[in-house]
């Protein structure tokens with residue numbers, strides 16, 4: 001069934017100001033691929049606008065056991081864009097991601113490759129536990145919860161950083177470069193045969209996390225706006241609830257007036273007008289937003305369907 005066990009694997013590593021960690025990274029890559037030459041590895045380093053000479057240092061290093069490519073982006077675009085850039089120049093059978101700080105073990109490459117041999121086209125590596133600060137933990141937990149609830153029912157609880165996929169998937173990502181959107185969610189939403197393994201994320205050996213809070217917030221909003229109707233629907237639902245409340249309230253005060261003749265003048269009528277008015281305004285906003293969402297969705301040119309394969313007899 002499988003033409004060869006020697007897949008040609010691209011490992012894409014985004015690099016942003018990782019100067020001090022580069023020797024450790026390269027040593028580990030050399031050692032790892034030295035032990036597993038069957039992978040026929042290519043490492044694509046994507047220098048995401050580093051300002052500390054990371055790219056120069058990478059070039060000075062000896063990449064012995066794998067083919068190395070270093071591409072540099074014109075400025076800092078964020079790791080998702082960097083991963084896309086890496087995919088755009090890869091033509092390997094299998095593509096996977098890893099990161100400069102090696103918090104995610106290289107052994108995952110072997111485990112994920114094993115799963116692709118079993119016929120899986122996308123293999124996720126889920127984090128088991130993370131020793132992060134409380135703030136970071138609650139942020140990613142909230143993100144995962146909201147994404148699972150409102151956008152993807154198959155969203156993993158602990159989030160994901162590492163994935164391997166085959167050429168078919170890589171070509172899809174290549175041909176459908178979405179701006180301001182999470183590459184992981186794009187792949188997750190593609191379908192195909194997907195599976196996952198889990199692992200423990202290590203502590204960073206040097207340097208600090210390059211994911212600032214503002215980058216995280218941008219990703220959070222991007223993911224939501226790009227993949228979920230939920231915020232728009234919420235506007236409409238609040239509108240409908242206010243309208244219903246206003247309507248019932250109006251019936252109540254009119255009966256009060258007609259039957260019991262004890263209605264206070266002024267505020268009850270005002271409240272009636274306000275809630276019905278706000279209700280109608282919110283419903284209208286929701287309708288406009290629905291149109292906007294559709295235009296936005298169309299302008300993203302995300303395919304309405306993806307054909308996996310066609311069998312000709």
Ligand code: UDP
Pocket residue numbers: 013014015016017018048076077078079082098099100101103208209210211
């Ligand atoms: N990174 C990047 N561009 C950025 C931020 C990060 O290319 O704007 C890279 C970084 O060099 C690293 C990877 O993305 O290789 C993951 O970043 P980091 O380890 O800081 O994230 P964390 O592990 O804290 O989620």
Ligand code: MG
Pocket residue numbers: 099101103204209
């Ligand atoms: Mg890291």
